[in-house]
Amino acid sequence: MAHDTARALRIVQLYPRDMNIYGDWGNTLTLKRRAERHGLGTEIVDYNPGDPWPENADLFVGGGGQDSGQFRVADDLAVVAPRLHEAVARGVPMLAICGLYQLFGHSFRTGTGETLSGIGIFDLETVAGPERLIGNIVTESPDLGTIIGYENHSGLTHLGAGQQPLASVVSGAGNNGQDATEGARTANVLGSYLHGSLLPKNPRVADFLLAAALELRGETLPEGELDDTLAQRARDVAASRPR
Amino acid sequence: MSRPLVRVLGQGVRWASSLRGGGSAFPGLVMEKLHPRFVAEELAKLPLGVVVISGTNGKTTTTKMTVQLLRSQGLRVFTNRTGSNFVRGVAASLLAEMDAFGRLAADVAVLELDEAHAVHFVKQVRPRISLLLNVMRDQLDRFGEIDTTRRMLSQVARATTGTVVLNREDPRIASLAQDVTEGTAVSWFGLSDALRPMFPSDDDMRDGLRQVDPGAQDSDVPSTRRPDADVVLEAVNARSVELDVRGRKHDATVDLYGVYNQYNAAAALATSLQVLGDAADVPSLVAELGKVTPAFGRGETITVQDKPLQLLLVKNPAGFRLSLASASAQDYATMIAINDQYADGRDVSWLWDVDFDALRDGGVDMVSGVRAWDMALRLDYDLVRVAAVEPDLEDALRRFIADSGERPMRIFCTYTAMLSLRRILGDMTHVAAI
Numbered sequence: 001m002a003h004d005t006a007r008a009l010r011i012v013q014l015y016p017r018d019m020n021i022y023g024d025w026g027n028t029l030t031l032k033r034r035a036e037r038h039g040l041g042t043e044i045v046d047y048n049p050g051d052p053w054p055e056n057a058d059l060f061v062g063g064g065g066q067d068s069g070q071f072r073v074a075d076d077l078a079v080v081a082p083r084l085h086e087a088v089a090r091g092v093p094m095l096a097i098c099g100l101y102q103l104f105g106h107s108f109r110t111g112t113g114e115t116l117s118g119i120g121i122f123d124l125e126t127v128a129g130p131e132r133l134i135g136n137i138v139t140e141s142p143d144l145g146t147i148i149g150y151e152n153h154s155g156l157t158h159l160g161a162g163q164q165p166l167a168s169v170v171s172g173a174g175n176n177g178q179d180a181t182e183g184a185r186t187a188n189v190l191g192s193y194l195h196g197s198l199l200p201k202n203p204r205v206a207d208f209l210l211a212a213a214l215e216l217r218g219e220t221l222p223e224g225e226l227d228d229t230l231a232q233r234a235r236d237v238a239a240s241r242p243r
Numbered sequence: 244m245s246r247p248l249v250r251v252l253g254q255g256v257r258w259a260s261s262l263r264g265g266g267s268a269f270p271g272l273v274m275e276k277l278h279p280r281f282v283a284e285e286l287a288k289l290p291l292g293v294v295v296i297s298g299t300n301g302k303t304t305t306t307k308m309t310v311q312l313l314r315s316q317g318l319r320v321f322t323n324r325t326g327s328n329f330v331r332g333v334a335a336s337l338l339a340e341m342d343a344f345g346r347l348a349a350d351v352a353v354l355e356l357d358e359a360h361a362v363h364f365v366k367q368v369r370p371r372i373s374l375l376l377n378v379m380r381d382q383l384d385r386f387g388e389i390d391t392t393r394r395m396l397s398q399v400a401r402a403t404t405g406t407v408v409l410n411r412e413d414p415r416i417a418s419l420a421q422d423v424t425e426g427t428a429v430s431w432f433g434l435s436d437a438l439r440p441m442f443p444s445d446d447d448m449r450d451g452l453r454q455v456d457p458g459a460q461d462s463d464v465p466s467t468r469r470p471d472a473d474v475v476l477e478a479v480n481a482r483s484v485e486l487d488v489r490g491r492k493h494d495a496t497v498d499l500y501g502v503y504n505q506y507n508a509a510a511a512l513a514t515s516l517q518v519l520g521d522a523a524d525v526p527s528l529v530a531e532l533g534k535v536t537p538a539f540g541r542g543e544t545i546t547v548q549d550k551p552l553q554l555l556l557v558k559n560p561a562g563f564r565l566s567l568a569s570a571s572a573q574d575y576a577t578m579i580a581i582n583d584q585y586a587d588g589r590d591v592s593w594l595w596d597v598d599f600d601a602l603r604d605g606g607v608d609m610v611s612g613v614r615a616w617d618m619a620l621r622l623d624y625d626l627v628r629v630a631a632v633e634p635d636l637e638d639a640l641r642r643f644i645a646d647s648g649e650r651p652m653r654i655f656c657t658y659t660a661m662l663s664l665r666r667i668l669g670d671m672t673h674v675a676a677i
Contacts, residue, residue, distance in 0.1 A: 021380055021389065026595030026624075033624045066390050135589065150590045195592040200620055230623055233616035237634075241583060241613075 008041035009213060010054070014062030015073045017048045019099050022152065024063025026197025027095060030206050031059065038210065038222045049076035053083055057092065058213040060084075064098030064153075064195070067110050074116040077103055081119040088121055093188040093212035095205075097198060101183065101191035102126045102155050111154060122184040122191055123160030129176075135243035137172025137194060139182040146170075147182075147202050148238050149194030157193075159184060166192050172243070188212040201235050203228045282334045283367045291318070291351035291518060293368055297361040297399055298376025298416070299392070300562045301507040303538045304499065305376060306355040308511035309518075313351065315531040316519055321349035333364070351518060358395040365402035373399050374408040374514045376507070378415040380593065381559035389415070397422045406430050406517045410510065411472050412439060420470075432513040433472035434506065435487075438479065441502055441568070474513040476506050488512065488525050496533035500542030500553060501569035503562075508532050539675065540661045547644060547672045552652040556661055558588070560596035566655060567597070572605030576647035579622075580612040580636060580660035587657035591617050599625040606630060608646060611639035612660045636663050 013028050032042045045054045049072050065073065077084075088094070102108045105124035108116040132154045139147045147167050157175040159165060165175070166183030174182035174193070183192035190205070192198060199206040203226070211221040286293050296306045310322045323336045333354060341347050356364050378393050393415045400407045400419045407423050410416045411433035420429045434442060475487040484505050486493045497505045512532070516523050537543040540556040557563040583589050591614050599622055606628035610619045615634040622629050630646075633639035644652065656664055668674050 020596075022590070023592030023595030026592070026621075029595070029624050033626075066388050068390055150592055152590060195590065197592055197595045200595070200624060201617070230616055230620040234614075234620050237614065237616055241589070 007217075008043040009035050009210070010043050010045060010056055010058045012045045012047050012054045012057040012060050014047050014060055014096075014100060015049065015065070015069075015076075016046050016063075018069030018073050019063045019065035021066065022064050022098065022150075022195040023197040024061075024097060024195075027061050027063070027097065027199040030197070030199035030203075031061065031210065034203065034206050034226065035210055037226050038224075040210075040214075040222075049073065053080060057087065058216070059209055060087070060092065060094040060096075061209075062094075062096050062100035064100070067112075070099050070103065070108070070110075070116060071114075073099070074103055074108075074118070077119050078117065084119060084121065088187055088189055091188050091212065091216055093209040094121075094190070095199070095209060096121075096189065096191045097195065098153055098193055101193065102157065104189070104191050105157065105184075108155060121189055122186055123163040124157050124175075124184055125160075126155040126157045128154045129156040133173035133177055133193075135172060136238060136241045137174065137182070138170040138239050139167035139172070139174065139194075140170050141167035143185075144202075144205050144208055146235075146239075147192075147194065147198070147205060148235050149192075149196035149198050149201065150238075151193045152195065153193050166190055196238070201231055201238060203231050280367075282337060285337055285347055286333075286352055286368050288347070289321070289349055289352055292371030292405065294351065294353045294514060294518060295361060295365065295370040295373045295399060295403075296353065296355050296376070296514070297358055297373070297396060298410075299358075299379040299381045299559060300565075301376050301503065301510070302355045302357070304504055304541045305374065305507040305511050305514075306353055307538045308508055308532070308535050309374070309514050310353050311535055312511055312515040312528050312531055313353065313518055315527065315534075316515075316522070316524065318351055318518075319349045321347060321352040323354050358392050361399045362395045365399050369402045369404050370399070371403070371405040372408065372514060372517050373403040374510060375400065375410065375416050375419060376510060377410055377413045377561075379559050379561040380596070381562075381588070393419075403427055408432065408510070408514050408517060411469055412442060429470075430513055430517055431470050431472035432474045432506075432509045433469065433476075435475055435477045438476060438502075442506070442565070472513075473516055474509045476509045479505055484508070486512070486529065488516075488529070491525070493525070493529045495529045497535065498533065499535065499537055500555065501566055503565040503569070504537075504542070508535070540656075540658075540665070543675070545668055545672060545674055547652075547668060550644075550647065550649075550652060552644070552654065552668070554661055554664065555653055555655045557655045557657060560593050563594075563597040563655065567599070567601045570653070572602050574651070575605065576608045576643065576650040576652045577602065577605060578609040578611065578639065578643045578652070578654040578656075579607060579618055580610075580639070580654060580656040580664065581614040581618045582612045582657045582660040582663075583614050584659040587659050594618060594621045597621075599627050602627045609633065609639050609643040611636050611643075612657065615639075636660060637667050640664060640667055 011031055035042045047054055096104045103118045104121040105118045106120050107118055108126040111128040134152045137151045141147055164185050165181035166185045169180045169182050296302055310320045313320050323333050375396050380389050400422045401424055406428040408430045411431040473489055477487050478485040479502050482496050482498050484495050484497050497508045540554045542553055544551045544553050555566050608630045610629055610632045615632050619629050619632045665674055
């Protein structure tokens with residue numbers, strides 16, 4: 001009951017119009033439903049290029065796009081970068097998948113040789129590779145356990161020397177197919193190539209993001225585990241599937 | 244090797260492999276190895292040329308309708324009916340249709356080709372007419388990106404010598420009009436303004452829980468500024484549709500599941516008009532639409548234990564959403580079967596782009612397939628009640644039929660799940676051969 005009067009958790013979807021191609025809605029929906037099941041109200045706000053900046057965001061989530069959509073988004077990101085950097089510094093949790101993950105790094109050189117500037121939340125660079133890395137993937141994160149999903153990207157991402165990966169690859173390609181890293185983590189910002197969608201089958205990652213958002217408001221995730229039987233069964237199957 | 248000898252060899256392989264059972268494309272593979280130009284040479288002889296039908300959703304149904312419309316006008320039509328929709332599948336179908344003297348008794352070929360195979364095919368055979376239906380996210384694990392799919396269809400449009408028939412309401416398809424070769428005509432099929440909100444484009448899929456505001460969709464392009472279409476689907480009332488054909492209104496019956504199939508009928512009609520030219524008898528073509536029956540797995544109805552069961556193939560978010568929107572959930576017992584074999588698409592992320600709110604009232608009676616638990620999780624997060632989850636298709640199907648009571652049944656299923664379900668149903672009741 002403590003949350004009846006609390007402000008709803010404000011979840012901002014970054015660029016849903018341009019970056020939405022691999023079930024990214026599943027991440028937003030999972031945050032919303034799990035928050036509700038934990039007894040929290042939610043409000044979902046879309047942010048698209050040129051929109052007024054959504055103030056008081058508790059959590060940001062954004063996904064993958066066509067290369068064409070990424071150009072529009074990169075231009076807008078350059079404008080709002082100071083606001084995002086300020087939020088990162090405050091510890092606001094964010095989930096950036098695939099295309100947005102790449103643009104949260106320094107740069108992305110596309111398959112046609114153009115270079116998109118990122119906003120440098122992560123110390124990483126991405127170059128389009130000769131073929132797409134596609135298939136089921138299992139990774140292991142020291143903080144968040146086994147993370148299971150599906151990857152589909154042509155970008156090869158290399159982390160800077162000090163950049164912490166999100167997880168290490170157990171099976172699949174990950175950031176570049178070479179160094180067994182997957183994704184990146186800085187403060188409470190998680191970047192990853194995993195679709196699936198990521199959060200439905202990885203409830204621990206979802207609850208990490210929710211807990212981080214609540215912590216900034218001086219609250220904690222309410223006691224009591226949710227029933228994640230369906231997610232666990234889906235994880236078991238996904239981990240057993242061929243690449 | 245001489246051409247007749249190669250053909251006779253191929254026909255022999257076809258006969259031998261039909262004894263063995265299955266393998267519809269195998270004789271075509273033999274032909275492709277022995278005589279790579281076989282398909283191109285044979286199809287070049289057809290007086291009315293080759294029609295290629297491609298796009299993400301609706302190929303099979305639209306091809307079937309186009310073939311039926313043309314046959315109703317007295318044409319002899321060659322088609323690749325077995326769903327072997329690549330060059331060697333076409334070669335196999337050709338062998339099956341030829342007589343002992345190697346003659347193909349046909350005036351025109353109407354071929355269903357998926358986007359990747361279409362690109363390969365048009366390098367060998369330039370179609371006289373191509374019908375390009377839509378581009379939606381589908382099998383991104385094969386094609387990578389939706390813009391890649393569009394580029395494939397652009398190559399088909401460029402290779403077409405006579406007329407490219409395009410869907411006016413799909414922005415990625417409409418833009419192909421700029422890609423056609425000089426001298427090639429463009430013919431459009433389209434929707435009335437009233438119907439357009441029923442067909443959210445792939446780019447409208449993002450809105451998830453919040454419904455797309457119908458008025459906001461492409462509102463900057465009113466119909467008056469869009470190109471004139473030869474065939475417009477004006478209005479739909481259950482099985483009855485109103486079509487505008489080159490400015491004249493026609494009432495028709497299209498007894499297929501879903502308004503998207505009624506739109507496919509408009510596409511088939513527009514294409515038939517191009518094939519037939521001045522010889523087209525529009526009223527009789529419109530009447531023929533009423534006789535069309537569903538293609539396998541595209542809403543075909545199978546009677547099992549005296550109750551109707553519909554199989555509805557789902558391949559991608561747009562198709563699944565349209566399929567869900569086409570019937571009231573409470574009227575049916577509903578099963579969903581999701582596999583993740585190569586032919587289904589290995590990535591099940593797309594299920595999260597389908598809005599399942601429409602199933603909240605009726606709930607889902609059974610969820611099955613390799614990815615049953617993914618599907619059950621998806622429904623749980625859309626607050627849809629799921630009565631049972633059974634990954635094994637046969638166990639699930641038997642339980643679903645037993646528990647459906649008096650309700651008609653429908654099963655939404657991915658491609659390989661559909662093939663398995665048809666096989667299991669075949670042991671219980673009569674199922675038409677594919």
